[in-house]
Amino acid sequence: MSDDAVRLEALTKRYGSGRTEVTVLGPVDVGFSRSSLTAVMGPSGSGKSTLLQCAAGLDGPSSGRVVLDGTDLTSLSETERTRLRRTATGFVFQAYNLLPSLTAEQNVALPLRLAGRRPPRAEVRRALEQVGLADRAGSRPHHLSGGQQQRVAVARALVTRPAVLFADEPTGALDLTTGRELLHVLRDLVHSPGGRKPGTVVMVTHDPQVAAFADRVVFLADGLLAGELRSPTPQAVAERMTALGRPGAETAGARC
């Protein structure tokens, strides 16, 4: 099995047909290795969310393959893909999307119920512990801060022990301090303090400060890969983004 938790191979996404057809992503070849935190960055409309949704199996590519935890998603039926997505991926959005009438614990248990399992309390508590909210299990969302609600959303995404956690602008609605707290939670998932099983996180962000929390930043421009940075600093990320915004900035379209 490759060291990639998820890999996109010659992936493209097109919308429309005939004369109105547009390719919004690809072809893209990129892997996200196990136990890593990767940020995906690029100008608005460059295809970041499309890449994330295809990688997570929320959207189907027009061509190419998505290999998730060793399984080619594109070879699966819709039902099989949904089943695998529910167990092998977790997804966190900018909006926390918690159900207001349910407690934190009940919200976190939802993916297990959707997968047809009776949620074991210990697993739900473990997920809440991972995000530092074990003591708020009985709280409803309106009694929690924005940062706490987003951490519940992360716990909900983690409860099935996914191979990859995808996050689309997870700090977008948070202030600087709470955003940083969330990023520390995400880093801890990957770098496994206390000997927990390391995870893999892929997140989309617009913010160089957020991207600098990642081990690696992958850049997109006009739907194509436009290079990457390892051990990024906010300054280096911001410089790359500025360069990408310039007319004629080069896109690589190369393997990452």
Ligand SMILES: Nc1ncnc2c1ncn2[C@@H]1O[C@H](COP(=O)(O)OP(=O)(O)OP(=O)(O)O)[C@@H](O)[C@H]1O
């Ligand atoms: N359902 C759709 N039909 C047609 N075009 C679409 C559809 N969804 C997305 N697009 C187009 O695909 C391109 C990539 O969109 P995407 O949301 O992936 O970009 P993004 O980099 O995440 O942008 P942003 O940073 O603004 O969120 C955009 O030009 C968008 O208009």
